[in-house]
Amino acid sequence: MLGLDADRLRADLNRLLAFLFHQGILDEQYLQLQQLQDESSPNFVSEVVNIYFHESEKLLRNLRSLLMDREFSDYDKMGIHLNQFIGSSSSIGAKRVRNVCVAFRTASDQNNRAGCLRALELLEHEYCILKNKLHELFQMEQQRLLAAGVRYPMLN
Amino acid sequence: MARNGGVAWMRTTEKIDGYDLSTSDTEEVHVLAVDDSLVDRKVIERLLRISSCKVTAVDSGRRALQYLGLDEEIQKKETNGFDGLKVDLIITDYCMPGMTGYELLKKVKESSAFREIPVVIMSSENVIARIDRCLEEGAEDFIVKPVKLSDVKRIIDYTTTELREGEQREGTRAKRRGINKRKQREGDDDLSSSPPSTLSSSTSSSPSSSIQSATAPSSPSTLDSPTRRLKMTSSE
Numbered sequence: 001m002l003g004l005d006a007d008r009l010r011a012d013l014n015r016l017l018a019f020l021f022h023q024g025i026l027d028e029q030y031l032q033l034q035q036l037q038d039e040s041s042p043n044f045v046s047e048v049v050n051i052y053f054h055e056s057e058k059l060l061r062n063l064r065s066l067l068m069d070r071e072f073s074d075y076d077k078m079g080i081h082l083n084q085f086i087g088s089s090s091s092i093g094a095k096r097v098r099n100v101c102v103a104f105r106t107a108s109d110q111n112n113r114a115g116c117l118r119a120l121e122l123l124e125h126e127y128c129i130l131k132n133k134l135h136e137l138f139q140m141e142q143q144r145l146l147a148a149g150v151r152y153p154m155l156n
Numbered sequence: 157m158a159r160n161g162g163v164a165w166m167r168t169t170e171k172i173d174g175y176d177l178s179t180s181d182t183e184e185v186h187v188l189a190v191d192d193s194l195v196d197r198k199v200i201e202r203l204l205r206i207s208s209c210k211v212t213a214v215d216s217g218r219r220a221l222q223y224l225g226l227d228e229e230i231q232k233k234e235t236n237g238f239d240g241l242k243v244d245l246i247i248t249d250y251c252m253p254g255m256t257g258y259e260l261l262k263k264v265k266e267s268s269a270f271r272e273i274p275v276v277i278m279s280s281e282n283v284i285a286r287i288d289r290c291l292e293e294g295a296e297d298f299i300v301k302p303v304k305l306s307d308v309k310r311i312i313d314y315t316t317t318e319l320r321e322g323e324q325r326e327g328t329r330a331k332r333r334g335i336n337k338r339k340q341r342e343g344d345d346d347l348s349s350s351p352p353s354t355l356s357s358s359t360s361s362s363p364s365s366s367i368q369s370a371t372a373p374s375s376p377s378t379l380d381s382p383t384r385r386l387k388m389t390s391s392e
Contacts, residue, residue, distance in 0.1 A: 029302045036202045036305070044202060052195050083251060087280045088195040091302045 006148035013140045020133055023096075030093030046138055052092050056127060059085045063120055067113070078108045078116070097126050185239050185315055186210040190220045190248035190260065196301070200247065200278075203308045211240065217255030217263075220248065226267055243273055245296075245315045250279035250286065258290060265294040274318070276311055278303055309386070 020026040037044040059081050067080055082105040091097035100123045107115030187209045191197045197213045204211045213218050221227045224243065248257040255263075257277050265271045274296035279286065287298045291351060299307045 029304075030302055032302070033199070034364075036199075036206060041202065048198050049196060051198060055195060080253070083280075084193060087251075087301065088193055090280055091193070091196050093302070148238055 001015055006144055009140060009144040009147055013137070013144060016133075016137060016140065017093060020137075024099075025094070025096050025130060025133060027093045027095040029090065033092060049092060049138075052088055052094075053131060055088055056085065056097075060120075060124060062128065063123075067117055072113070075108050075111050082108060094130055097123070097130055100126050146147060162211045184208055184210045185244045185312055185319070186212070187245045187247055187348060188220060188223060188243045189213040189253070190215075190217060190246065190257065192216060192249065192252045196249065196278075196303075200303060200308075203303060203305055204247075204312075206305065207308050207312045209245075209312060212241070212243075217248070217257065217260035220246065221255075221263060223269075224264070225268055226263060226270065243270075244319060245274050245276065245311070247278065247311070250277050250281075250290070258293065259287075261290060261293050261295055274315060284361055 009024055017026070033045050033048060062081050064079065066072055066074065066081075082101050086101045086105070089095075089101060100119060104116060104119035104123055107119050174344070185208075187204050189197065189200045189204065189211055191200060192215050194215075197215065198229070201211050201213050214223060218227065246260075248260055250257040257279075261275050261277065264273060264275055271294075276297045276299060277290045277295050278299045278301050280301040282300045290298050292331065297311060299311075
C-alpha cells in the first residue's frame, strides 16, 4: 500500500514538474540543481531555493521602496538590484521571473518610471506564483519520501 | 575559511624533494570561488565539491586577494611561501560591487607569485567585448551563467591536466639530475590519455549550451559555445 502511494506521488510530482516546464516557470537549470542533490547533500535544492526566496524578497522590498519614493531618480541603483535578481533567478532556473526582470531592467535603462512600476507589479505576481509552486513541489517531495519509507542514516 | 590541508603541502614537498609519491590522480584541486551572490556561491561550491575539488568561497574580490595574500593593506608575511592551502584555480563572477572579476583577474595576473594560477570568469551576460577583454587579460576561460556541471567538469579536467603537465616538467628536470624516471613514464601515459577526455567533455556539453542560448533571451543564437570557439582561436 505504501509503495503504491509513493508511486502515485512520484507521478504527481513529475506531472507538476512537467507543467512548470511547459509554462516556462522553471527551466533546465532547475534540473541541474536536482542532479546536485544526493545522500551527501540531501536538502541541497530546498536550501538553495530558500536562500533565493530570502534574497529575492529583500530585492523586491528594495525595488518597491525605490519606486514608491516620489523623488526617485536612482535608476543605476535599481539596475544593480535587477542584475542581482536576474543572476540568482537564472541560477535556480526561475525562467519567467528572470524574463520579467530583464524587461524591468530595460524600462529602468530607459528611465521609464511608469514602465518600471508595471514591471514591478508583474514581477511580484510572477514571484508569488513561483514561490507557491516550489512550495508545492517540496511538499509533494516530502510526502513521497514518507510514503516510500525512506530512511536516512541516523546521525549522532 | 583558510584550511590547513595536508594535500597541497605534500605536492609541494614532492616537487622539492624531487621524488614521486604519485598520488596526482587522487589529489584534489583547490579552487577559490568568488561571487557576491549567496545563491551562486552555494551552487558553485556544490558543483566544485561534486567534481572532487576543495573549495574556498568568498564574497568579494577584496577577500579573494586577502586570502591569496595580495591585499596591499594586509601584507602577509612570507613563511617559506605558505600561509594557507595552495590555490590551483580561481573562478570568479564578473559583475561584483567594489572590485569586478576583471579587476581581480588583472591583479592576479600582475602578481609574480600568482600569475600562473588559471582564472575563469563567470558572467550572466553573453557580451563578446567582455569575453574578449577577459581572455586578452589572461583569463583561462569564460563561462556564461548559469553554470552547469559540464562547465565545471571541463575546467577541472584541463586544470588537472595542466597541473600534471607541470609536475611532469618538474619530473623531466629531475631526470636530468638522474632521478625520477618512473614519474616521467607515468606523465607520458597521462598526456596521451587526456586529450580524448577533453574532447568528449566538449562534445557532451555542446547540446546543453545550444539549449541555453535558445532559452536565454539576451544571448545571440550564433554564440552556442563562446568559450570553446574563442579558446580554439587563441590557441591557433
